[in-house]
Amino acid sequence: MSPEERFFALYKPEQGRLYRTAWAILGNEADAGDALQEATIRAYRAFGQLNGGAAAFPQWIRRILVNTCTQILRKRMRVIPVERPEDLRDELTTADLELALDGDVWDAVRSLDERYRAVVVLRFLNDMQLDDIATALDIPLGTVKSRLHTALKLLRSKLQGEESTRRGAV
Amino acid sequence: MRCEQVRVELHSYVSGDVSPTLAESIKTHLGECQGCTREADAVRTIGAAVARGIKAWVDEGECPPGLAEQIQSIIHPDRPKLSRLAVWVTTSSLITAVAAGLFLLLLGTRPDLNDQMLGLPLVGALANRLNPPDFVQGKISLGSTDSLSQLSGTVRTFNRTFEQHGLTVTVHRVQLTPSHTQVQFSVQGLQNVKLLTTSLFEFILYGPDGPLLLHGFSGDIRSDKIMFKAYFDPIKSGFPRKFSMWVMPKVKNESLTWELGKDRRAPPVGPQASVVSWNHDGQTANVTVLWPVEYAYRVGGWKATDGLGNTYPVKEGLHATGSGAMIQQLLIEVPDHVVPVWLTASWVEYYERGPWEIPLSD
Numbered sequence: 001m002s003p004e005e006r007f008f009a010l011y012k013p014e015q016g017r018l019y020r021t022a023w024a025i026l027g028n029e030a031d032a033g034d035a036l037q038e039a040t041i042r043a044y045r046a047f048g049q050l051n052g053g054a055a056a057f058p059q060w061i062r063r064i065l066v067n068t069c070t071q072i073l074r075k076r077m078r079v080i081p082v083e084r085p086e087d088l089r090d091e092l093t094t095a096d097l098e099l100a101l102d103g104d105v106w107d108a109v110r111s112l113d114e115r116y117r118a119v120v121v122l123r124f125l126n127d128m129q130l131d132d133i134a135t136a137l138d139i140p141l142g143t144v145k146s147r148l149h150t151a152l153k154l155l156r157s158k159l160q161g162e163e164s165t166r167r168g169a170v
Numbered sequence: 171m172r173c174e175q176v177r178v179e180l181h182s183y184v185s186g187d188v189s190p191t192l193a194e195s196i197k198t199h200l201g202e203c204q205g206c207t208r209e210a211d212a213v214r215t216i217g218a219a220v221a222r223g224i225k226a227w228v229d230e231g232e233c234p235p236g237l238a239e240q241i242q243s244i245i246h247p248d249r250p251k252l253s254r255l256a257v258w259v260t261t262s263s264l265i266t267a268v269a270a271g272l273f274l275l276l277l278g279t280r281p282d283l284n285d286q287m288l289g290l291p292l293v294g295a296l297a298n299r300l301n302p303p304d305f306v307q308g309k310i311s312l313g314s315t316d317s318l319s320q321l322s323g324t325v326r327t328f329n330r331t332f333e334q335h336g337l338t339v340t341v342h343r344v345q346l347t348p349s350h351t352q353v354q355f356s357v358q359g360l361q362n363v364k365l366l367t368t369s370l371f372e373f374i375l376y377g378p379d380g381p382l383l384l385h386g387f388s389g390d391i392r393s394d395k396i397m398f399k400a401y402f403d404p405i406k407s408g409f410p411r412k413f414s415m416w417v418m419p420k421v422k423n424e425s426l427t428w429e430l431g432k433d434r435r436a437p438p439v440g441p442q443a444s445v446v447s448w449n450h451d452g453q454t455a456n457v458t459v460l461w462p463v464e465y466a467y468r469v470g471g472w473k474a475t476d477g478l479g480n481t482y483p484v485k486e487g488l489h490a491t492g493s494g495a496m497i498q499q500l501l502i503e504v505p506d507h508v509v510p511v512w513l514t515a516s517w518v519e520y521y522e523r524g525p526w527e528i529p530l531s532d
Contacts, residue, residue, distance in 0.1 A: 004245065015238060020231030024224060029391075030488055033237045040241050104399070105223020107388045123181075124221040125228060130182060149178045156216050 007047050010057040011040065018065050024106075024121045025069040027114055035072055039065040066126055070136040073118050108158040116151035119144055171199050176206050180213045234393030326409070332526045339526040341413050351375060351382060351402040353413055355528075358395040360417075372416040373400045374525070378408035411531050416524030425471070425516040430457065443469075443515070446497065455502040456487075457513065460495055471516035474502045482511070 001009070018039070023032035043061045050060055109120055118137065122128045130148070134141040176199050182188045183196045200207045324346045331340040336359045343354040353375055375382045382402040390397040430448050446458040461469055472484040487499030504511055 007245075008242070012238075015233040016231040017228050019233040019237070020228040023231075024228060029234075033234070036233070036237065037241050037244065041244060044245050104388065105220055106227040106390075109220065109224060120220060121224065124217065125224045127221075130187065145178050145182065148181050152181065152213055152216050152220075155220060156212060159216075159219075 003047060004044075007044055010054055011043070011061065014058050014061060018062065021062065021125065022065055022069050024109070024125055025066065025118060026072060027110060027117055031072065035065065035068050039068040042068065062126075066122070066128075067136075070118075070122070073114075074136075074138050104159070105155075108155050111158065112151055112154060116147055116154060119147045120151045120155070123148060171195050173199075173203060173206055176200075176203075177209055180206070180210050181217060184210055184214045184217070232392065236393065326530075328528075328530070330528050330530075332528050334526065335523060337417070337526065339415055339528065341528045341530065344410060344413075344530060346405055346409070348404055350385065350404055351377075351410065353400045353402070353410075354398070355400070355413065355415075356395045356397050357415070360396060372524070373398075374414040374416075375400070375402045375410050376412040376414070377403070377405045377410055382410070409531050412527060412529050414525040414527045416526075425514050427512050427514045430455065430511045430513055445513070450506045452506050453503065455500075455504055455506075455511065457500040457502060459498045459500060459515070461498065462495060469496075469498070469515055471514075472500060473514040474504060475512045475514070476504075476508045477510065477512055480508075482508075484513075 015036075019032055019036050022035040022039075023029055026032050026035060039061070043064045046064075050056060052060070109117055112120065119133060122133045122136065123130070128136070130144050131141055134144045137144070176196055179188060179192065179196060183193060188196065200210060326344050328341045328343065331338055333339075338358040339355060340358070341353060341355045343352075345352040345354075353373075371387075373384055373387060375384070382405070385401045385403070387398055387400040389399075426443070428445050430445065443459055443461045446460050448455060448457045450456070455474075472486065474482040474484050476482070482502055482504040485501045485503075487501050489496055489498045491497075500513070502511065502513070
C-alpha cells in the first residue's frame with residue numbers, strides 16, 4: 001500500500017467528522033471546505049512524521065484541522081470590531097426553567113455570534129482547556145471566560161426560549 | 171467574592187479547572203448564595219448538553235462529495251490541481267466574508283421579512299432549478315427499513331418517501347411530546363439552496379382531527395439533501411395521519427443589467443439591487459452585489475458581456491444573508507482592458523406545486 005493509499009484509508013472514515021468540526025468552528029460550509037482542504041494537505045505532507053500509527057491518526061489530524069481553523073479565526077477576529085454590550089435580561093441568568101435539551105443544540109450554537117460560537121465549539125466539541133483556547137484565538141484568558149459565560153447564558157435562553165415557545169403551544 | 175465574579179468562573183469551577191485557592195473561595199460563596207448555586211447547576215447542565223449535542227451533530231457528518239473529490243485530486247499527483255481562479259477564490263474568501271459580514275452589520279433590519287422567516291437560523295436561500303411545471307403523479311414507496319417501530323411510545327421512525335417533480339421527500343421520524351409534534355424529514359433534489367424560508371415551503375401535518383399548526387422549522391443544508399425538523403401543535407391522543415409538503419418552483423425568468431464601473435443601482439424594475447463595489451486585479455473582476463433578501467433565494471443566471479457579443483465566465487463567490495439583505499460576491503474572468511462590462515442577473519418567479527404527501531399511520 002502506497003503512503004497515499006495508507007493516508008486515505010485512515011483519512012476517509014474521519015472526513016465527515018472533520019468537515020463538520022470545521023463547520024462548527026468557522027460557522028459556514030464554504031470556509032469549512034477551505035479549512036478541511038488546507039488541513040488535509042498539511043496532514044498529508046506531515047503524514048510521515050505521525051507517531052503512534054493508525055490509532056493516533058484521528059486525534060492527530062483533528063488537531064491539525066483545529067489549528068487551521070483557529071488560524072482562520074484569528075485572522076477574522078482581528079478585523080471584527082469591538083465587543084457589543086450584551087442584551088441579556090437578568091431573569092435569563094437564573095436557572096429556574098428546567099432545560100429540555102433533546103436536540104437543536106447545533107441550531108442554537110450556530111446562531112451565536114462568531115466570538116461566542118468559536119469558544120463554545122473549541123471547549124465543548126474539542127474539549128480544549130480555556131488557556132489553550134486563549135492561546136489559539138490570541139485573546140486573554142479572561143476574555144475566553146467572559147465569552148463562555150455569555151455564550152452559555154445565550155444558549156440557555158435560546159434553548160429555554162424554544163422550549164417555552166413549544167410549551168406555549170399546548 | 172461578588173456574584174458576578176463567581177459566575178464568570180463557574181464553568182471553570184464545575185470543570186475542576188481553577189486553582190485550589192479560587193475553588194475554595196467559590197465553594198464558600200456557593201455555600202452562602204442560592205442564586206449562584208442554581209447557576210452552577212445550570213452551567214453544569216447546559217455544558218453537558220451542549221457537548222453532547224455538538225458531538226452528536228459532528229459524528230453524523232458527511233463530507234460533500236465534490237469537496238472530497240477536490241481534496242483527493244489536489245493530493246493525487248496525476249489529477250489536475252486547482253485552477254488559478256479557484257485558488258484565488260479560496261485565498262480571498264476570508265477577506266470577502268469579513269467585508270460581507272461588516273457590511274451586513276450596517277444594514278437596517280426588515281421586521282416584515284423577519285415575520286416571514288421562522289426564528290431558527292437562516293441557513294441560506296432556496297433553489298431555482300426545478301422541473302417544468304407539469305404535474306406528474308407521484309409514487310409512494312415504503313423503504314425496506316420502514317419499521318414503524320415504536321421506540322418509546324412517543325417516537326416512530328420511518329423511511330417513507332414520495333417522489334415527484336424531481337424531488338424526493340422522506341419522512342424519517344415523528345416525535346410526540348406534550349408540548350409539540352416534531353417531524354424530521356429530508357428533501358433531495360433541490361439545487362442551489364442557500365436560504366430556507368416559510369415563503370418557499372409549506373409543511374402540513376394532519377393530526378387525527380385535522381391539520382396542525384406549524385410553529386417553526388429548522389433546516390440543515392447538506393450536499394445532497396436538506397434535513398428538516400418541523401414543529402407542530404401537540405397531539406393529545408392518536409398519531410398524525412399524513413405529512414404533506416408544498417414548494418414554489420420557478421416558472422419564469424426576469425433579468426436586470428448593470429454597466430460595471432458606472433451603474434450602481436439596478437433599473438427601477440424588479441429587485442432594487444445594487445453593485446456595492448467592483449475592482450479588478452488584471453485578470454479577474456471582483457464584484458459585490460447587494461440584494462433585498464426576498465430575492466436572495468431566486469437570483470442566479472449571472473452573465474457578463476462586453477456589449478459586442480462576447481461573454482465572460484462569472485463565478486459566484488461567497489454570499490452572506492442578513493434579515494434585510496443578501497450580499498453576493500462575483501468573480502468575472504474578464505481582461506481589464508475590456509470596458510464596459512455589462513453584468514446581468516436573472517431571478518425567478520414561483521408558484522405553488524405539490525403536494526408531496528406521505529401517510530404516517532398504518
